[in-house]
Amino acid sequence: MAPVQFNRLLLFISFLFSIIIGAPATADQTTKTYIIRIDRFAKPSIFPTHYHWYTSEFTDSLSILHLYDTVFHGFSASLTKSNLDSILQHPSVLASFEDRRRNLHTTRSPQFLGLRNQKGLWSESDYGSDVIIGVFDTGIWPERRSFSDLNLGPVPSRWKGVCQTGVKFTAMNCNRKIVGARFFVKGHQASGQIGGPGGAINETIEFLSPRDADGHGTHTASTAAGRYAFQASMSGYAAGIAKGVAPKARLAIYKVCWNQAGCFDSDILAAFDAAVNDGVDVISISIGGGDGISSPYYLDPIAIGSYGAVSRGIFVSSSAGNDGPSGMSVTNLAPWITTVGAGTIDRNFPADVILGNGRKLSGASLYAGELLNGKMYPLVYPGKSGTLSASLCMENSLDPNFVKGKIVICDRGSSPRVAKGLVVKKAGGVGMILANGASTGEGLVGDAHLLPACAVGSDEGDAIKAYVASASSTATATINFRGTIVGIKPAPVVASFSARGPNGLNPEILKPDLIAPGVNILAAWTGAVGPTGLDSDSRRTEFNILSGTSMSCPHVSGAAALLKSAHPDWSPAAIRSAMMTTAFVLDNRFKNMTEESTGKQSTPYDFGAGHLNLGQAMDPGLVYDLTNDNYVNFLCSVGYNPKTIQVITRWPVNCPARKQSPENLNYPSISALFPSQIGAASWSKTFIRTATNVGETNAVYRVKVESPAGVTVVVKPGKMVFTEKMKKQSYVVKVTIENSKGGLVLGDSGAVFGSISWSDGKHVVRSPIVVTQMDTF
Template identity: 80%
Template structure:
């Protein structure tokens, strides 16, 4: 008995020792943390904040970045107990773990209304001397898009540097690429200590430890924003013509914060914001966001914090809305000081047809440029009929070669890259692929430079081809029809483009607007082929990509043009000019539609509409926003003084009476009414319009109220003069729950426009019924 008792006691002791070891091990796990520090608290004995941080909070080895421009604080690799100890210090305002972010992955300037030798291009000298900072995967500087031929000297105010590294020398910068930096410390820390999601570190077998682009995404976005004229451009014959960016003479500053196969880390992104503002950029373009479609509060979001620091210093920040559409409330990058950009189509397409053995023809798209099938019919097979999900999705090693060899294979979209599915089919011996959308993708299609004959089709055509394949003895072929221009209707809101409402503060409409983001031709890296797959050995100077990543740099380039034409305009004024002049109709002069459903789109899909640069140069009126206005907004949404300081760097005192967040002077109006409000409810909003047109102007209001909603505006006329450049007005929205018929999103939509006979200054109105908290 004594022996049994001793054994039990020993086992129990070992169990508790194991638990304690686990707890100790968990406590000793090192992660990267970002700390916001009250800059005013630095003791005078320390010459710099860095000396203070290393003396009082962490040793020099553990500190990765010190931030002192858009953000005050540091990032460091610490255990959770060390991080908790630092957070207890009275000078530390907040901390958050480093997170991994993801990339939101020509003819578009003409489609936006830009014309040679006139209009905004002419008035802005094509964006000359404006510097666009591109936060992305770097650049392939030898491309024609980045030539500095006939450009003037680098602006004297520019303070940036050209960091060198693997295959990147100081000669890779020029009068076009005026600066280049790369940020590795967050990645390297994640690689050493496991990192968020187990990712991190730089794989130097496929990457360059320098600003050189091994991925292609950064080269594409940089040239979309500001690429020079490149004649005889195409992607393997597709989209041939003259490639050019939106602001062809603007200068580029490259900030490589994203790395091939390992994403982008918050600590590095924040360091790039810090550097870019000191360097002297005018515009920041960041096609990066969370990978889960979930947005953090502003005080926990380094992109929002860094963007505030930049905006407060006069730098325009544009960001992609995300690619999680058409799901509602999928839009990301929601801070009201960021211009959030969704994606639409242009009037160019790359059609391909699937011809079935029964004579039926199904319409699709493709960028395949290899040997065609020449009309030969091949057996058709759908691996998904076996009931194995991985086979239906054509995942790696999921296809039975005996089933697919010599056949055209139907693959379902999802779970793996579209081009990777084609490679799986090719390895298994298939001769072609039909990529079928599911319900979530609807009829939205994007072209891909597949490695084998392949065509993407919508959900309806996908169901049809699967049904035919199950009939037995099915055959098919694929015909590729090249490039077609003049497609109607266009634009259409891309099915993948993230949608509202704003999940943090629905009082602010997001996205702000849309820009071309489907099948966009732009420069490409030489490090990988057009599919981006390691096995793709093709070289392409240009590539065609789709995503809100491609839409964002269109707005960045547009901001550069407007900044060049109007140097005194604030970031908010530039955004206002874009939003109030945006298009909401297609080239058939009909309401814009949704690619996912074919139904009319709403401001939850396109914000204020499609960027229309032909009108944005001269908007008539703008809605300006100051730093104080943004602080009042943060007070309005319930943030306390300490929390607001995390975002704004400076301590604030909110007024006793909390402001209304809806009264931020935004170019759109969103009215929220709770579902418990029975009968009639009213809300009144205030807006301030600034005249940037003719000095003596009279504007009259026109209201298109949401169906079942009453909208009144006082005064109904705004009379501007030399003394009266800013005038305010009130908008009262009356909601009768008994008469309003809400759409599927729980909202109704209208607009408010001011016109002087020449300008039309339009603001979308969104009225939403929400459930009480």
């Protein structure tokens, strides 16, 4: 061994020895789980693998949970603070971050996306056959019809994954549809050492295997790639043929989330490592922070794992989060992730509240039990004179003497919507009206309540409460359930819960990227719990109807599978570009899309580039492509140093001497940020974009500009000519604010919006433009 290598080895072994026996006991000895990022190039050559390097000396002493060697290099371990401090002193350690708990972001939608049998993208992609979608979620209930492998061909030969067995999950539960399944629980189990929600698996409510005890994972998997299931419904609601977006795509299941305990970063990162090695083509991850706050990319295992996947050509779609309609609530912000918000479809489940004074108010419900049949019942509102917990119908908050035999008004918030109905039922109530608050506005989702119940918007809720206040003890009401209605207008509408922009980390990149169906989506369900997920719900259904950006994300995952099947040479960035530049911004009335909470016109902060439109995405004409080097240059431009960037990329990097502008990442949208105070007569910003022709070989595209209010936008050249030899063309966009013309007058969202569109007469390639000033963030 060379002297230098031998000295490095002695240094590393002595360092490990000091951790094992030399750490002072006086330091904070609370054990927590940390993810440690190691410089893989620092491995002494005496060790044949990184596995041997990490484990030869200290595996048992440091309680290593996961070893990472594909999308990330390092390990996760249960450490005391003194252990961690010692580890961070070693020159091979690039970074560490504490394990965090994440949350799940919780038919007719394929037709609504423009998919039709025997034609268009479904036909030309063979329904996504042989594309493998990795679903990171709560597992799967494999016996559902949605996961049949009837008439599917052999498992793609490139697949290298496994069917991991466990409690009530055998190798027979995998097939040519579910080609693999794994579960990741070590981070969850270790979290119990810090008094967290994890720890030992409660086998009365969970399966230590890929089997789904929650339902969320089964729902998202079948949304992305469920097979045709005839005569599907949820207790009669949404009856018809259930199918996923890519019915022939294969599924690889990665159970990283656990019933009532959430999902831990260390397990999620391990799943990314496995999925990339296994050979997936698409990763669907409906998981994120539950507070609308995003960590920097180098401290975010979802961002790091996603980069490792995308850098190898794997498309990653993730949910935007459910913290809307508040601004800057969108999560999963990395520019290599496709971030998906939620919209409605043209199907609804209406229910009417009929008051004693004859007034009828519209709501929504999926209640399927014994009906009220028009009988009027006394109507009460516990919040009128009770506590806040009573108005929210929290556990043990209702006085049975007050609510027995009555319909109870409950305010939305603080507990699950269906749980409020259970509280009312236990207290003797005969029905519930669930009223939105001002923050959720008029947005409605259907729930499979355990008693006659109906959700109403904020305005309707206020009207009902006003009626109770005026009528006092004589107030009465009933609820009429009207089943399933198709052809609702307007649709789509941006869901009130869908997280909104601007991007809180780098507002130069517009997020979300687009929206997809995420309200009242029918898909397969677990056999472990009822449709409400409540312990007391003894009903079992093959399908369930759920809402959330968790539901919109797998629509885009399935769409990516179709596009990957039709265009196997397209990069993840090209696939996202095709979706974004062909997205629509008009509803089925041919008017600008609105947003659900207020009914006002929505903006790119709500929907990104628009609503997914698969009828056009297969043939977008032009795409905006991106390479790993482009992403590295972006990270340099936002101020990350080479060591920090290596935490994300795994490879040492050198930032260019001349700092680039983050706005010049070749993204399918443009976000122009100006200083809060512009002293000059005018202020301009210039953006460069490069378009790649994926349509007809010889094509001429001309630009159309819709300038935001108070802004001048000039595009040069105004014409791009593509030939067999000239497949890429660059253009410049100059955005100018003219102080002499009154400057920038920002709207309610703190920005003004426009677009540029390139057209060759057949294709329209549209990119949104967002213009704002820095003091709005």
